[in-house]
Amino acid sequence: MTEIAAASFYGRGLRHGPAYAEQGQPGFNDIDIVFAFPCTSWPLQARQWLDWQGVGQWPSDLMKRYCSSTGCFAVGVGSKGSENEELEWRISTSLAERCLMFNLDITQIRCYVLMKMILKTFIKPYFEDTISSFMCKTVLFHCIANTCLNIWREKHLLVCLSLCLSVLYKSILNENCPHFIISGNNLMRGHIPHESKPYILEILNYIINSEGRALLGIECDSLGARLQLKLSNLLFGFEFKTNDIISGHLLQLTAHFIHFKIQECLIEITNSSYEEAIQTLLKDIFKLAIIYDQSLGLDKTACSLLAPQFCTTLGSVLGSYNIQLFNAISAKAFTWISMGLNTDVSSSKLKLASMLYCIGDTQRTEIVLRDTEANYDLNIVEPICRCYSFIKQATRRGFFAISNNHNVEAIQYTTAFCVTFLPCEINCVPHELRYEMFRSTQEDLPFRGILDFWMDWAVVDSLPYLYFLQYKTYSNIQRHQEKQRALFNLVKTIDQEPNLAHRETALNLLGQCMEQEDRARDALHCYLLSLNLRERNNAAKLHICRLLSTLVNDY
Template sequence: MQVPEHFIELSICMSEVLDDVGAGKDTVIERRGTFLWRECMMKIANTCDGKDSECFHFGSQSEGTTIPGLESDIDFLLTSNEVVNIMKVWTDWKAGMKNLLMLRDDTTPAQQYLLQIYRRDTPEPETSLYDDHFVRKYSGQVLLSADRFKDLIDKQIENRKDVTRNGPSVSNTPNWDIVHAIHVCKPLPEIQKWIERCKGRQWPPVHLLETARVAPNFLVPAGHPDSDYKREEWRLSPNLIERMLMFSFNMTQIKCYIVLKLINKSLLSKLVGDSITSFHSKTIMFYTIERTHPSLWVEHNLMFLLWLCLNVFRKFLRLGRLPHYIIHGVNLFDGKLSKVQQRCLLEFIDSMIRSNLREVFDIDIDKIGCRLQALSILRLVNTGEIRRVCLRDSISLLLKFECVFIFLNRLFTFKYQMHSCITTIKQSIRYLLRKFVYSSTNIRLKTVALDFIKHLYALQNSMHSSYCLQLRTIIDSKVIRRFQYSFDTDVASSRLKLASILYCSGHIHAAARVLENAEKRFHSKVKAVCNCRRIDGDDDINLFNAMRSDKSVNGFSELPFAFCVNFSRQELYCTPFILLFEMNRNITAEEVAQRNSADKKWMDSAEIDACPFLHYLQYLTYGALGKRNKQLHYLRCFETYVCHGRNRNNMHHRETALNLLGHCYEMEGNFIKALCFYVMSLHYSGKNNAANWHVGRC
């Protein structure tokens, strides 16, 4: 067929524009690595909690097939490997488990199953509705209802007012689709039929088909819209196979898919709203790649390949059905696109094909159309390269920030569970360390396990130091050297913990040296990260662009993040005296009752942002050394940092920072100014604030 002459130039321009807006190879690889890392982190965490379960990230974020302007949701799937046994035939029954038999007949829509309950003590069908999640079919069979299963998940979520349901998803987290699924490890005829159909083709590759043959699939709680049993039905989802197919894409295929999604969200949505999803675009990509020679998938053919994809889409719109790529008999238009909408889309796609894709210049997401026009005219390759590096590094920092936040949050949950445990803290730490060391023997989990070990080892050292100070035992150099193992966790928090221990133990000169080192590392681009509080705009891509304005991510010797410093009650003796009030921040029992589930995890400990704590320790340390000028210098630095508006979005515990600043002025004998800072602290947080104690003292 005749390829329009301008397609080659337009293809190169589109490829460069996509690189500029965050779809370059480095970013795609980093997105994939980030979400696979998060899966490993959750796997280890669940193992330590005694749960045999798996967590998966699916969708655009984990595939690396998105850009900031698409604002893609995060798709998260959880499945348990215990308790539930899925049966294809009753002979698969296992004693002591919840046995579920997959049922379907000629009237059941493709991809859908009913799950019949079998007894735990004998391989016979259950006859009693002893569970609220069971329903009885007209034939008398007792089924596990998908809708009632989602009701159970809904009731288990603490902040239920924020819960949203979207298909099989039940989530209370904005921009997250969270699906609780049941895994199926047995061979399924739908999957085997697809594998046989694909044999001998150039794509998918043979090794992928062999892996797909043994890959687990999932049953998610979602019924067919036209089914009589849509409230009871479960949908078969081959998510892992689809992810393998996406991971086999080369960069041209990834960019073609992203442009399809851009067309969908920027142009087609104006015609049919959100009826066309990224899964429709993904399916069109699968069919196009399967029918196209691999040698065509190169950068200068990008627009021609997009044109082929739209031709495939037009063909399916004319047929009135878009077949699921893997599962035979499923029409992806069902329940999504009416016949009127299909005709409307057909007219637009047909017009787009006949105009040789002129409409791509109308894509407004991330100003794709404007960028294309400018690049076609000017081809500013050098400035384009600079913009590309800026956005790539900004996205990289954002991905790392999200990883760090989730990691710290999970780590703090471990600490909270240890304090709530009937065993001693030391026993709990040893138990977790053994679990992490065991996980580190798995090559896939090793990196994450070592990160957990570093943080837990630092806590163990700090608690041991506090115990030594309680017994008035001298802290030797061996204990101090152990802290070095955790120094690279972030910019400053481990060093500040060590400086606090040295100050409390009377090693003032050593504390000053550690603080000097911490201050040098605390450059202006460091971002505070808190595991228990988020600030609006924490994940704004522009914020991370400002962080990397002087040098790229690769130019940093370490990630520019500073974690909050936390002292538990087991670290009393290596904590500055004034922070002990933070461990008893409530005046009345009523205040404790007002704490939400997140507050309960940290409000019985002292938590302070790294930079304010650095300046507070500097004030104490240089005062103890008799260096009055330095002491006053750091008091001014402390006050400037806390009171300057530009730092408000980088402080998660501003009320605590104000309390420490007030204490500095108490030590200066300026009680009026100290009282002003305590009152200011109460202005930000009137309840569960140690400032209530400090005001009383003043």
């Protein structure tokens, strides 16, 4: 470009980072021009990226070798807020990033396009120069590199989009979005005004928790209208299944209500002594029994669904108290917990198995776990958790089919509540899970929400906890083949079950299994993945410190 042309361009164009953009000129195409000096060698700050490998095994070694051969550019843009911003230059690896973009599959490209559409619809009209497309692309790269590639499938598009938006949310929250190749370059430095940050986070939180409904508001390419039409056609085409769908949703709502009401009551005894917790639970159980005797219809049904959950908790609290005093469990504790074994497919039975495991009764533990696994139909059973809101994958078809043919008692064999232990149940909890009760440092506490009371408990999804207990039990009785099968199932569940609410906890348990297998590197990888899912209030920090300390001392 000649100096005259350049001067003319500077006069009309707008600057975006290293690029000068000219848009909206009648009769002319929109253009971006970046003035840069080419460098033939790969930058020193990026070379450590060549040796790094994420869980998704992406980028491949072949892609990295190509990227390292592309060289880089020096572009005239400084660090935001720097005293010498107008004089500084930055390294650009745009050719390597183009290689990465060309190697995305169709689901990943769609995810990126949807992020840009969301940005254009919900963020840019109000906060123009905050979140850029380049940040969205960088977030996508990080997500692909840190997740298993089999997640990136067309049927998982909404889950993948939710993952990317959640990572973007965390980046904005921490005002830190590391460049994918040169991690020392924070793309968000100086881009998020303090007064705008809460509103941007609120918008993203709405989109993430809308379960895809926010996409209906996107006007770009008439996406929202086209989705509305598509949904209308689907509902018309599957009208014959309406009863299944309605029955399934009603059953799920009922299960969520039960979980919510139980949690609401457990909050009262979170910090109670054994005696106070036992008295409170007995009072709640007797109150439900009286209402049950005096009521008809829905009130009677509600009591019959709630009471067994309290019985399970009471039995576990009594068991924990017995273990503390006698290292054994009384018949009374077993009686109470047995009264709630059929609350759902697994959670109450897993609490019983956990109690038995903690007193060393491996034979009975194995029997309970085998029975639980036999009743957990992976084609039907839906995980149920109300600890916090997250976007869920579509409900299993088998769940809908069963729901339409049964009444509310179907909860017993179609749902799996997360397994919850209060501090007063700690002696019924394996030591690997106890760490979850101490997940929050003083620095983490300010990042808790008003509904994050569950973070003082040990909470884990049923299915991964089933396989974890199997792994520990078979390890103790030296049944190697069954132990390895349980470990394989635990890994598979964490990787493939889309509706785990406490995936970070499952990863923490898996990490400790890997430590037991003398696979320290894999264990550390599990803890880092856990931190990627929940950066704050996560026991993974404890495990990483403990593991590194052990490795240093052993060395």
